[in-house]
Structures are given as structure tokens and as C-alpha cells.
Amino acid sequence: MTEQKFVDRNSAGRRRNDKSHKAILQAALDLLEQDGYRALTIEAIAAQAGVGKQTIYRWWPSKAAVVLEAFTANAATQIPQPDTGSLRQDLQEFFAATLHAGGERTALVLRSLMAEALLDPEFAEQFLHIFIYARRNALGELLTRGVQRGQLAADVDINFLLDLVYGAIWYRVLVQHAALDEVLMEQLVDMLRRYNPA
Amino acid sequence: MTEQKFVDRNSAGRRRNDKSHKAILQAALDLLEQDGYRALTIEAIAAQAGVGKQTIYRWWPSKAAVVLEAFTANAATQIPQPDTGSLRQDLQEFFAATLHAGGERTALVLRSLMAEALLDPEFAEQFLHIFIYARRNALGELLTRGVQRGQLAADVDINFLLDLVYGAIWYRVLVQHAALDEVLMEQLVDMLRRYNPA
Numbered sequence: 001m002t003e004q005k006f007v008d009r010n011s012a013g014r015r016r017n018d019k020s021h022k023a024i025l026q027a028a029l030d031l032l033e034q035d036g037y038r039a040l041t042i043e044a045i046a047a048q049a050g051v052g053k054q055t056i057y058r059w060w061p062s063k064a065a066v067v068l069e070a071f072t073a074n075a076a077t078q079i080p081q082p083d084t085g086s087l088r089q090d091l092q093e094f095f096a097a098t099l100h101a102g103g104e105r106t107a108l109v110l111r112s113l114m115a116e117a118l119l120d121p122e123f124a125e126q127f128l129h130i131f132i133y134a135r136r137n138a139l140g141e142l143l144t145r146g147v148q149r150g151q152l153a154a155d156v157d158i159n160f161l162l163d164l165v166y167g168a169i170w171y172r173v174l175v176q177h178a179a180l181d182e183v184l185m186e187q188l189v190d191m192l193r194r195y196n197p198a
Numbered sequence: 199m200t201e202q203k204f205v206d207r208n209s210a211g212r213r214r215n216d217k218s219h220k221a222i223l224q225a226a227l228d229l230l231e232q233d234g235y236r237a238l239t240i241e242a243i244a245a246q247a248g249v250g251k252q253t254i255y256r257w258w259p260s261k262a263a264v265v266l267e268a269f270t271a272n273a274a275t276q277i278p279q280p281d282t283g284s285l286r287q288d289l290q291e292f293f294a295a296t297l298h299a300g301g302e303r304t305a306l307v308l309r310s311l312m313a314e315a316l317l318d319p320e321f322a323e324q325f326l327h328i329f330i331y332a333r334r335n336a337l338g339e340l341l342t343r344g345v346q347r348g349q350l351a352a353d354v355d356i357n358f359l360l361d362l363v364y365g366a367i368w369y370r371v372l373v374q375h376a377a378l379d380e381v382l383m384e385q386l387v388d389m390l391r392r393y394n395p396a
Contacts, residue, residue, distance in 0.1 A: 038317065111316050112316070114312075114316060114372065115313050115316035115317050117372075118309050118310070118312060118313035118316075118372065119236065119313050124374075128373065128375065132373055132375065133375075157385065159376065160366075160382070160385045163366045163369055163370065163376070163382075164362050164365070164366050164389065166365075166369060167362070167364075167365030167366035167367070167368065167369035167370075168358075168361045168362050168365035168366075169365070170365065170368070170369050170372070170373075171361055171364060171365035171368050171369070172361065172365075174312065174315075174316065174368070174372075175326065175330055176322075177326065177330065177331075178357065178361070184358070184361075187355065187358045191362065191389075191392075194389075194392040194393075195392075
């Protein structure tokens, strides 16, 4: 599995030189914010982090891989797993955290990573396993608890509901025709509640 | 408006030399299928169409613009506007046509155009106006007729419903974790029918 290889590679990197590893990830985030994804280069990341280019290439195959790890390791983008007993409450907390993590800087990174995934099948595989599936699993567990508590119909197709939620969010991030805002999050909660038991 | 400029440019091109114009669009589609988007070049399109590179650049600013026009001009990707009096029937016909137009060749073109839009803000504007909004308007009119006939709640937010539908479709096209199939289309019709008047 590409995912496993990728993770092992980084764990090894971390063990070998935790300080350089962190400096590289921080440099990638800083340069991304400053110059944007397209202008970002491995050379610039290396210079900013005070390491050699080969140090970066030893741990990551491409700038997209560095950015993906920097992004997913960033505490600000972590989403909690609420379990309050109420589906509505769980969803509201989950979506509030999603929105909080989803500012313009995050949207910029997501658009860049998706563009890269669309042009590079190997990176697409990493992006799918490290980011897309992780988010689907988190919300999927929350919805499964809703089914178990009888707050969602027992025969609901959770994978389809995940496509509706993440589809709408990604569509707004990518197409940029409308804001990713609280109104959207409330509308998504309302939509999911229409799948309650008849 | 970028869209207007783009359209004028092509109309002028069509008037000047309709045969070359068509040959270029057909060459773009043929080469796209044969070699994929990334390998596609203006040089190759010109050679295949039997025209000079400058003829293409006179009418289109980039290969993405050629592909966008070739794609939207292709009859196979046209979606009808059913108006049967039944929201369910209209939706089923609309989604059947969407699915029919959405084979693997179409998905490949859509992924390429989205990647280009994510990397090129000027092309993103054209893509938004020539493709994204055209599809939203078509389904939006269908849903508006559903509201007028009392088959959808009067206070429904049609723009949100369009985000749910096109979000789920685009998410499957881009992420490729699951098929764009009849099951998804039936689930989308069922989802929209949950917004019927209380």
C-alpha cells in the first residue's frame, strides 16, 4: 500500500532527526502562506528550514507530499470526535470544528493538494488514504453512532451521506462560487436529520 | 467579463473559418482520448487538425480553453431539460442523461479541466461561467418548477440543493473512491424528495 510506505518513510525520518523534520514542515507551511503553492519549491523549503535538498528528498518524494504531511500534522486542522448522545449536537460540534479549520489558508492548501492529486496518480493515492478517508472515517463513525442510537434510519447508506456532506464542502472549496460558512453547516445538519427513522 | 470575451473570440473564429474551427475541436477530443490531457499540446492539435499553431492561438488562449469548448460543444455531453409535470420524473430523466454523458472519457476531461481551473484563475472564471453555472442553471430551473408545482417546499434553498447534487457528483468524479452510477442517481432523487412540503 502506498499509504503504509509513505507513513513508514516519515516515521523513520522523525526518528532520525525530529528537529529538521519539524523545521521542514513549518517552512513548507510558512512559504505556502507567503508565496502560494505554485511558487513553492523543494529548494525554497530547504533554504528556509536550513537543511539540504537531499534531506527533504530522503523523506518525501515531492513537494505535494511535504505539504500533505505539514497540513495534516497541523493541530489547527484536527477535527474532534464529539459523542454527546445527541446526533444533532455531535454534528453541530463536528461541523463547527470543520468550519473553524477551513479558513482561506486551508482552502488554498486543499485546492493545491486536489490539483496535484488530479495530475499525479501516485500522490492521489496518498491524498486519498491520508486525508480523504481519514475525514470520511471520522464523520462516518459519528453517523454510525446516530444509527445505533436510533437517530438515523437503520437502512441509511452512510457512504452516500458522506458523499453529500464532503461533496458539498469540497465543491464550495474548489469552485468558490459561494462561501463555506455557518449557513452551509446548518443546512447540512438539517439535511442529515431528514434521514431520521420514518 | 472573461466569459463574454471568450465567447466573442470564438464566434469571430467560427465566422472566419468554420471548417478549421471544427477540425481543431475534433482533433482536441481525439488526442485527448488517445494520449490524455497532460500529454496534449497545442502543437499536436494543430498538426492533427492540419492548421498552424497561430490559427489556434488566434481563437483560444490555452489548450484548456480549446478542450473546454470541444467538450461543451460535444452533443454527447448535452443534458435535456425535461418538463413532465412530475418532479420525480423530471429528475430521473435529468440524472439518466447526466449519467449517460458521464462515462470514463467525460470524467477524465472533467478532472483535467478542474485541475487546470485550480491552477489558473483566468481559466477558472471561464470554466465557472461556461460549464459549472450552465449545469447549475439547468437543474436549478427544473427544481424551481418543482417548487412552483408544490412538489418541493416553498422555502427550500435551491442553491444549497444544487451544491448537494453537483457536490456529490464532482466529489465522485475527482476522488474516484466510488462509481458514478445509477444507484447514486436514485439516491440523489430520493434525497431531493425529502425536501417536499411538510
